Amino acid sequence: MAKEFTTENFDTELQTDIPVMADFWAPWCGPCRMIGPFVEQIAEEYEGKAAVGKINVDEQTELAARFGVSTIPTILVFKNGEIVERAVGARTKAALAEMIQRHL
Numbered sequence: 087m088a089k090e091f092t093t094e095n096f097d098t099e100l101q102t103d104i105p106v107m108a109d110f111w112a113p114w115c116g117p118c119r120m121i122g123p124f125v126e127q128i129a130e131e132y133e134g135k136a137a138v139g140k141i142n143v144d145e146q147t148e149l150a151a152r153f154g155v156s157t158i159p160t161i162l163v164f165k166n167g168e169i170v171e172r173a174v175g176a177r178t179k180a181a182l183a184e185m186i187q188r189h190l
Contacts, residue, residue: 088129089139093148096141105136105189106164107182110155112144117176118159124179128186136186165189 091099091108100106109125111118122140129138143150143158153162153169163171163185171185 088125089137091139091141091149092146096149099137099139100164100167102137103166105170105186107136107138107186108153108162108164109138109140110143110150110153110158110160110162111140112142112158115158121159121176121182124177124182127179128182131183132186135190138186161185163189 088109089099096108107125107128109118109121111122113119125138125140128136132138141149143155150156155162157174159174159176161171161173161177161182162169170189173181173185
C-alpha cells in the first residue's frame, strides 16, 4: 500500500538510498483517480526496493509549492534526496514502474 506523505514525514522518507516515488494528486482529479490503482500496485510490487507514496495537494500545499507542482497528477522520483524523474499527467502502470526501475 502506498504511504501517505506529509510535510511532517516527507523529509524523513527521502533519507534513504532506495528510490522514492511521490504521486501528487487530489480526490477531485479524474486522471489522478485513474492512476491511483497503478500507484498502489507499484507500492506493493516494489515494497522493500522503493518507497511509494501519495501527496494530497489540497492538504499538503507546502509540499506541492516546494517541488513546483502546479498540475496534477505529477509523479516525482527521488534518489538520495534529489529529483531524478518528473512526469506530469496520467501515465500507464508500465511507465510508472519504469520510472522507478531506472533508479534501482
